[in-house]
Amino acid sequence: MKKLKVGWFSFSCCEDSTIIFTEILNDYYRIWKEKVEFVSVGVLQKRSKIKDLDVAFVEGAITSEKQEKQLLNIRAESKKLVAIGACACVGMPSTQRNLFDEATKKEIENILIRFKYAEKVKKLSEVVTVDDQVPGCPMDENAFLQIINKYLNEFNIS
Ligand code: SF4
Structure with missing residues (x-):
């Protein structure tokens, strides 16, 4: 019997x-x-394995070159890709460090280099x-059910 082949992936986020x-x-x-x-x-x-997926559900924001490559690979192996939760859809709250002032950016500089x-x-x-x-933050359960049914x-x- 034919089944919907799905993947679920989490990038930088709280995984809620x-x-x-x-x-x-x-x-x-069931x-x-x-x-x-x-x-x-x-x-x-x-x-x-990440291969030949019908739908990839992806949570979280992208914070490194390595994650960009992983996301591009997921996209290449998926017919459809769905952003899950606010961080994946619009960036916030995971993107808040983009808005830090110069002094705070300096403070976190070493963390960015280290990781x-x-x-x-x-x-x-x-x-x-x-x-x-x-x-949603976390995702809206009903909206997710609508998408999977779609x-x-x-x-x-x-
Ligand atoms: S959208 Fe909200 S719940 Fe989802 S990963 Fe981001 S902060 Fe966490």
Whole structure:
């Protein structure tokens, strides 16, 4: 039986939308078992592959060159990419260090160097094309359910 192949990825953020996602699974896992294949969901699997996904759900903002490359790879392997939560959709609150004054930027300079962080934090759409967004901080549960149902329909999975 054909299933919707999904991935769930977290970049720089507090991962609260991941917690909401796992709570949603408490209610929906049995229903989705026949419809959804969790191909690459780090929170559920020890090892996962990023290949040939129908939908990638991506939480968090992009804070380094390494993360940019990882996101580009996810985009290349996914037919659809959905930004999850405010940090992924609009950048804030994860991008707040972009607005620091010069003195505060100087103060955090060594941290950026140590962890190879980029000078600027980016929302997902500054790096890749985003097909859909689930807003909220953390994500709006109902909006997420609407999006997953939309893609189940779009990929003809009943
Ligand atoms: S949008 Fe809110 S809940 Fe989601 S990662 Fe950012 S700060 Fe955390």
